[in-house]
Amino acid sequence: MRVEHADDTSHQQEMKATFATELGMPMFNNEPVAIILFNMITKFCNGSASHFPVKKVLLLLWKTILVSMGSLKELHQTKNEMRRAAGLPEWPEDNVEVCRNIRASTPPAAGMEFMDGRRSRQARQDAFDPFSDADEEEEVANSEDQSPGTPRPGSPVAEPVETPVIKVNKALPWRSKVREKDLEQFLAQTRQKFVGLKVHNDLNSLAGLPNPIHEGVKVLKEHIYVSLSEVQIKQEEEVTKNPLSQSDIAETAAEALYRSMLPNLPQYMISLLKLLLAAAPACKPKTDSINILADVLPEEMPTTVLDSMKLAIDVNRHKEIIVKAISGLFLLLLKWFKLNHIYQFEFMSQHLVFANCIPLVIKFFNQTILAYVQTKNSISVLDFPECVLSEEEELSAETLETGDSQTCCWRNMFSCINLLRILNKLTKWKHSRTMMLIIFKSAPILKRALKVKHAMMQVYVLKLIKLQTKYLGRQWRKSNMKTMSAIYCKVRHRLTDDWAFGNDMDARPWDFQAEEYALRSCVDRFNNRRYVNDGYDPDFKPVDNNLQSILGEEVQLTMEFKMNYEKWLEREVHGTQIDWDLLLRH
Incomplete structure (x- = not known):
């Protein structure tokens, strides 16, 4: 449904568009498919439906939203359309495309490696190896499959292919911005x-x-760049000052999904984070944790070595797919909500932060991330369609240990990049959340992630480190000059940003709590005006002044009033002398 073919007829294109539209419309119990799946996940996490196949539900939810709202490539096109409608110039840069032309840098050497001297360089490989330790690479193969920017629903793992050589850019990869x-x-x-x-x-x-x-x-x-978010915030400020002036609400797929998610969005975020915690390899399972392996573990445990290895591979693969689906879902929702309206994005972001998403992602990366993206938890001869189209091969413990010939698991690489992008979105321009990165000691954890020689992953790691440099102290900056140089070469520059020093007067610790409270107040005002009160501020909602309609209105009396009605009648009516002439004169 999401792939465009050159031979598609106009009728086929129209049917695909119709299907995508209907997928986001209310269906069963006046709920769209996505909300039904969200509710299934919530029931699974609270224990009322532990038999649900949670991996399949997550994948179906993620791909449903991909079809109904569109991928990140379509989001970039929609963003430029909305910028034109708002009178802003288009922004040609696409982060995924820019990262594909950036050369992955050699990770900073550890202390022992630096003292022992350079390690011997590995032999050049024909295929691109993102984990090569060679210090100088003149050629970098960047292909669509190797840069996992937008997932393909049909193939969770993309294999590296041979591609033409691309020359390394000598100029900085990003256009500078100024607010x-x-x-x-x-x-x-x-x-x-x-x-x-x-x-x-x-x-x-x-x-x-x-x-x-x-x-x-x-x-x-x-270099001034005015974002759609700034325009939307100014519009909301104008509506707050002039409550009777209402802005038009475009009925998009993201708008319809947000309206449906709004009543239970906090529960949805908590449930997804619980599943992410249960599937994270760095997190040890607890007795009260969610059992995400109910549809994987057999009734009888395996008795042979081969069956035990197959089960272990299947369990790890099951967890990896759950992490992939949740990370892809979070990123997709955050980006579409931010494009649709900044306060929808902020509402979801705050609930992710309140549910400890930031420490969870940091904990996820507090492992040997290089080993995680190199794991091969898949059996190629059992994968579809290999198991159907090819001749049946005999499995043995030796063949399972050997695995396939891939340089890395692109599924895990995709998940890591998504989680880094989510962390960037939650912390960007938020001093209080940046301090959370420092409190949880994320700098050394993120620096270890630079060992993965993948350009896109390094860019988002360096962005997170850049946020913290001014708070880490002068000695840290002196000891990590290679990381500082990588930030300068790969991360977008804000021309007035003194990130490499520490002179930011806005970063005052006593403002952190007030910052979150002020943001929450704006978000609540937005939700109450736009969704709870049918577009009107409750203080300025039109009043019915028609005498006939007021007298004909049915009033529900409380049980307490009915029980004490006679006492009220005696005290307020019969026991009180009323001068009717005086009342009529006034």
């Missing part, structure tokens, strides 16, 4: 320094400022 807030702060500081005045809401007056400042302002204006 209007950054330009305002720059002008405020320079005006205070050279003129001694404050000018509000003025980004053009440069009177009294030296020529280098003029040139700096010109460069900043050339």
